[in-house]
Amino acid sequence: MSDAQELEIQTESIDDGVILRPLGEIDLNCAAVLREGLRQAQDGQPGRVVVDLGGVPYMDSSGVATLVEAMQVARRTSTKLILCAMQDKVRSIFEIARLDIVFSIVETAEEAVSQ
Amino acid sequence: MGDPSTEPEVRLEMFSQPKFLAAARALVGSVAQRLGFNEIQCGQISLAVDEALCNVITHGYDRRCDGRIWIKLWPLVADMPGLKIVIEDLAQQVDPATIRPRDLNEVRPGGLGVHIMREIMDEVTYERRSGGGMRLTMIKRLRPVQTAKSPAPPTSGQSELNHE
Numbered sequence: 001m002s003d004a005q006e007l008e009i010q011t012e013s014i015d016d017g018v019i020l021r022p023l024g025e026i027d028l029n030c031a032a033v034l035r036e037g038l039r040q041a042q043d044g045q046p047g048r049v050v051v052d053l054g055g056v057p058y059m060d061s062s063g064v065a066t067l068v069e070a071m072q073v074a075r076r077t078s079t080k081l082i083l084c085a086m087q088d089k090v091r092s093i094f095e096i097a098r099l100d101i102v103f104s105i106v107e108t109a110e111e112a113v114s115q
Numbered sequence: 116m117g118d119p120s121t122e123p124e125v126r127l128e129m130f131s132q133p134k135f136l137a138a139a140r141a142l143v144g145s146v147a148q149r150l151g152f153n154e155i156q157c158g159q160i161s162l163a164v165d166e167a168l169c170n171v172i173t174h175g176y177d178r179r180c181d182g183r184i185w186i187k188l189w190p191l192v193a194d195m196p197g198l199k200i201v202i203e204d205l206a207q208q209v210d211p212a213t214i215r216p217r218d219l220n221e222v223r224p225g226g227l228g229v230h231i232m233r234e235i236m237d238e239v240t241y242e243r244r245s246g247g248g249m250r251l252t253m254i255k256r257l258r259p260v261q262t263a264k265s266p267a268p269p270t271s272g273q274s275e276l277n278h279e
Contacts, residue, residue, distance in 0.1 A: 006137070028169045029133035058140075058158075060165045061231060065224035072224075089158045096234045097227050098219050 006030050009037040014113055017046035017079070023055035026063035034063060038070040045077045050112040054085030059093055071103060080104070082112040123187035123201070131172045131182035131204075139186060140165050143200065146188050150198055151257055160198065160255050163235040166228035167202050167251050175206025175249065182206055197237070197256040205248035211241035 007030035010021040018041045022034055041049050051067065053059075067083070074081035082104045086094070094100040106112050125146055129135045140161040147157040168184065176182035182204060189199040216230035232239050238254040 025137060027133065027136050027165060028172065029136055058162075060136075060162060060169065061225070061227040062169060064227060068222065068224045071222075088155070092155070092159065093162065093231065096231055099222070102222055 007033040009033060011037070011041070014048070014050070017041075017048035017050070019050040019052055019109060019113070021052045021055055025058040026056055026066075027058070027060045028062040031062040031066045035066045035069065038066065038073075042070065042073050042077065042079060046079060048080040048082065048113070049074065050082050050084060050109060052085050052109045052112070053083060053087065053090055054109075056090055057087055059090045061093070061097070064093060064097060064099065067103070068099070080115075082106060082115060084109050084112040121189070123189050125188040127186040129184050129186070130180060131176040131178075131184055131206075132180045133169075133172060136165055136168055139168060143186070143188065146190075147198055147255075150190050150196070152198070152255070156255070159235045160200075163232045163253060163255075164200060164202070166231050167253070170228050171202065171204045171206055171249075175204050177207075191254070191256075195256050197254060200253045200255075202251045202253075203244060203248060205244075205246075208243045208247065208249060211243070211249075214241050 007022055007024040007026060010023065012019040012021070020037050020041055022037070024030070026034055038049070038051075049070070071081050073079070084106045085108060086105060091100065094103065094105070104115070106115060125142070127139060127142055129139060143164045144157045144161040147160045152160065164186065171182070171184055172178060185203045187201040187203070191197040191199055214229060216233060217226040219230065232253065235255070236253040237256050238252070240252045242250050242252075244250045
């Protein structure tokens, strides 16, 4: 059995990019799945990558680190990286790490797409 | 209870495999809930344990999957009720003084684990085990109302050694 089967990522194309919807807990066991999803989304240098975290009830620093990597790629490629729909437990780790002021975080996917 | 000389009330032994992190989190969160911690506190305590285990797996055992990790839990019921968590391993030993949170002003992947543990828990202590490996002791006191800690001052120029 793969160690990384517990995270599913759905994707949706939008006018200027893509929405990623990870579904499941993100920890050291499956952060690589998120990393690969982000890599594929950012490979084409889209105008916007939205990560909808509404289906993520838990994230540890492995997931946060993966999103920081994606943010660094986004900055290099002038792509918008927007996080949305964070659950309270997930928002908590961003606040503890003081990354809530570094990322672009909005409430809904609609807001992320129109921003 | 809570006396380190006594047997823990709950004990979990696991291999250094990330696929078991969810089970460890569930166990610790469940025990914390039964001791009276609220939902947010239970989630945070589980996160602190997760971060500690990730450090053991990633740095201590260098991602080897055959390392042993022991998680021991003691309810604290004296003057300051709470939960004491001890995580032990047989991984490489490091100087506890070098295990420090990194500068949060430096935005980069990784290196957040120790900071997160120290923000969440009331006490975090690393020591070398006499029989090899490391011992991490964390204590979370039970309070009726969750109080936010003041942010730790930036530790500019300090970086973690070996542990995140």
